Amino acid sequence: MDELQQVEILLVEDNQTDAELTLRALKKHNLANNVVWVKDGAEALDFMFRTGAYAGRPDDNLRLILLDLKLPKVDGIELLKRIKADERTRVIPVVMVTSSAEGHDVIESYKLGVNSYVVKPVDFDQFSETVAKAGFYWMLMNKTPD
Amino acid sequence: MDSTPSAPAKVLVVDDLEEARWVLSNLIQLAGFAPVAAASGAEALARIRHEAPDVVLLDVRLPDMDGFEVLARAKAHDKALPVIMVTAYGETRDAVRAIRAGAYDYVSKPFNNEDVVLTVRRALEEQAARRKAEQELKEAQERFRNILMLAADAIISVDEDQRIVIFNKGAEQIFGYRAEEVIGKPLELLLPARYAEAHRRNIEAFSRAPETVREMNKHGEIYGRRKDGTEFCAEGGISKLIQGSTTTFTVILRDITGRRRAEKALREKDELLTMVGAMAHVGGWEFDVRTGKGTWTEEVARIHDMDPKEETGVEKGLAFYQGKSREKINTAVREVMEQGKPYDLELEMVTAKGNRKWVRTVGQPVREGAAVVKVTGSFQDITDRKRAEDEIRALNATLERRVAERTAELEAANKELESFSYSVSHDLRAPLRALDGYSRMLEEDYGDKLDEEGRRLLGVVRDSSQNMGALIDDLLAFSRLGRKAITAIEVDMNALVREVLNELRPVAGESAQRCVIEPLPAAWCDRALLRQVWVNLLSNAFKFAGKREQPVIKVAGHHAGENVYSVSDNGAGFDMQYYDKLFGVFQRLHSNDEFPGTGAGLAIVRRVVTRHGGRVWAEGKVNEGATFYFALPKGAANG
Numbered sequence: 001m002d003e004l005q006q007v008e009i010l011l012v013e014d015n016q017t018d019a020e021l022t023l024r025a026l027k028k029h030n031l032a033n034n035v036v037w038v039k040d041g042a043e044a045l046d047f048m049f050r051t052g053a054y055a056g057r058p059d060d061n062l063r064l065i066l067l068d069l070k071l072p073k074v075d076g077i078e079l080l081k082r083i084k085a086d087e088r089t090r091v092i093p094v095v096m097v098t099s100s101a102e103g104h105d106v107i108e109s110y111k112l113g114v115n116s117y118v119v120k121p122v123d124f125d126q127f128s129e130t131v132a133k134a135g136f137y138w139m140l141m142n143k144t145p146d
Numbered sequence: 147m148d149s150t151p152s153a154p155a156k157v158l159v160v161d162d163l164e165e166a167r168w169v170l171s172n173l174i175q176l177a178g179f180a181p182v183a184a185a186s187g188a189e190a191l192a193r194i195r196h197e198a199p200d201v202v203l204l205d206v207r208l209p210d211m212d213g214f215e216v217l218a219r220a221k222a223h224d225k226a227l228p229v230i231m232v233t234a235y236g237e238t239r240d241a242v243r244a245i246r247a248g249a250y251d252y253v254s255k256p257f258n259n260e261d262v263v264l265t266v267r268r269a270l271e272e273q274a275a276r277r278k279a280e281q282e283l284k285e286a287q288e289r290f291r292n293i294l295m296l297a298a299d300a301i302i303s304v305d306e307d308q309r310i311v312i313f314n315k316g317a318e319q320i321f322g323y324r325a326e327e328v329i330g331k332p333l334e335l336l337l338p339a340r341y342a343e344a345h346r347r348n349i350e351a352f353s354r355a356p357e358t359v360r361e362m363n364k365h366g367e368i369y370g371r372r373k374d375g376t377e378f379c380a381e382g383g384i385s386k387l388i389q390g391s392t393t394t395f396t397v398i399l400r401d402i403t404g405r406r407r408a409e410k411a412l413r414e415k416d417e418l419l420t421m422v423g424a425m426a427h428v429g430g431w432e433f434d435v436r437t438g439k440g441t442w443t444e445e446v447a448r449i450h451d452m453d454p455k456e457e458t459g460v461e462k463g464l465a466f467y468q469g470k471s472r473e474k475i476n477t478a479v480r481e482v483m484e485q486g487k488p489y490d491l492e493l494e495m496v497t498a499k500g501n502r503k504w505v506r507t508v509g510q511p512v513r514e515g516a517a518v519v520k521v522t523g524s525f526q527d528i529t530d531r532k533r534a535e536d537e538i539r540a541l542n543a544t545l546e547r548r549v550a551e552r553t554a555e556l557e558a559a560n561k562e563l564e565s566f567s568y569s570v571s572h573d574l575r576a577p578l579r580a581l582d583g584y585s586r587m588l589e590e591d592y593g594d595k596l597d598e599e600g601r602r603l604l605g606v607v608r609d610s611s612q613n614m615g616a617l618i619d620d621l622l623a624f625s626r627l628g629r630k631a632i633t634a635i636e637v638d639m640n641a642l643v644r645e646v647l648n649e650l651r652p653v654a655g656e657s658a659q660r661c662v663i664e665p666l667p668a669a670w671c672d673r674a675l676l677r678q679v680w681v682n683l684l685s686n687a688f689k690f691a692g693k694r695e696q697p698v699i700k701v702a703g704h705h706a707g708e709n710v711y712s713v714s715d716n717g718a719g720f721d722m723q724y725y726d727k728l729f730g731v732f733q734r735l736h737s738n739d740e741f742p743g744t745g746a747g748l749a750i751v752r753r754v755v756t757r758h759g760g761r762v763w764a765e766g767k768v769n770e771g772a773t774f775y776f777a778l779p780k781g782a783a784n785g
Binding site: 015 | 576616
């Protein structure tokens, strides 16, 4: 398996700074090599199902989706539904990366089969550690047999 | 006596001539009587006295005294004794004199046997009849006297001087006097003094009045006075009996105190019923099924705006209803009359004066055998109640609408608050994360290019952003508390405090070891929320006592009317003059440098306890420590 060419983590995040912080956190823990960052739900769908701008994208080995709840166009909950409803994506672990544990979204996500959720703390060290932990854990758990 | 056949009538023959005595005696004997003879007036009188003859044959001429003399004496002895005078033939003057003097008859000498016997027999028969009549009279008198004397009513007779001559057993019983105590005494003895004069005048008037009987209660109640001085209410009549020149007044009295009392009680009960009826606007009625005629109580008439004296009946009663009410009452009345089916209706009626009223009418059949003969029931003015019910209904409707409106408003407000919280947590924290994260990146990537002051400044940026993040988190936690529903269960506070202490041990350090927990009463509360209360209070205590060389933290509790819990520490304490700020949100009595914190902890404590219906308070002294108390209602946990 050529790891350099394989996309293993999909980050769906509309907030530029949060995305950069997340990427940095993943990088810090050597998880950032195969990350693709998309800015909204529609783009995420295109990427996952190889449609639109991503039509013809080679098949990959997507092993983790980091999903922000609040997204433009197609929001996180809707996206989660689509991921869990599709045969091709159902088994990919989804970690909700959310600004807060407030509201019904978290409960709703659990019902829809989210695998973890991470509240983005203000403290970067803490944030980086949490994102890395969740990412590492699910990447490990979801390791496809060689 | 004479009437018994075994004892022949005794006939005394009085004559001075022996032959005459013999002839007469013989004749008497032959006639079946028992002759007794006397030869002189004296002897005759002696025999009359001692032998009590039934009839006397007395010769006018006697040697010792005149026959008329004997006759007079004999009559004086026994007025009823028949004396037949024997006179000389042709001496009609004697005969007339004899009859006038009281002789029964006379026979003339020389006498005719038959004549003598017949006369004697007639005298005897008359005598017997008279005696019998006398006896009967005596018995009758006795009987009447007994009846009179034994009567339960008081029978009192007075003479013309108002002196008591008859006082029967009833009178004795009623007045408490024995007859011998009052006989001959004035009647006034038996009257209350205030009536004596009027009574005397009444009797005098009555004695002159033509009627012989008069009722005494005509002009109101009359009263008697008993021997013990007490008075009683009586009723009776008075009669006057005129016998020759004497007039006797007889009063027949009956003690009616008991009856009066019963009547009074009945009247009072009736008045009470009428009054209660008037107060409750309720009354009763009935009507005769056959005639349709009826009666109703005054109150029922009043409800109809009718004169209570006016006659009523079923037709008249039904005429007060119109429309639906009329249909209902018509059906009900028909069914109660035909099938005996009782009814209980609330109807609208229009009174005689045109007032609209709501009434409740209840009807019950009265049966004779299978047939319903009467219908009786109650009738109540329920206009006020109906009006109140209408008002309540209207109020309820308004209230429900207002509650619905208010609920909708609250729901809207809650939604708004929720979305506000969400955007606060989501949108406000994002820039903070950038502040903190980018300062961190700057520090990591360019730290070696900064001097110490540069790194310090970067540190301040990071601390501030983190602090603001904590503030936002606490604010959200606090607002969540206001919305979270309380699920109260019985909570073992001892276990809960131990659990919290274990959790705090890593941050509390040594202080946790020195914490003293006294036995705490169980509480009826939401465990998760109370857990937060203990976390906040204990971490405060550890925080403020943490700088002491020998921190002392004590948890205590007791139950009085409520369950009271407290956490004391010997830490920095506080100045009581700032007590008002103690439990306010984000109110702090210490600088962040001294003791870090956002100021939400005690506000959360107060909010949780207040939402449980409890209260919080505190005592403190600067540098000596503080004690925080909270009290919870006992709830189901401690009965």
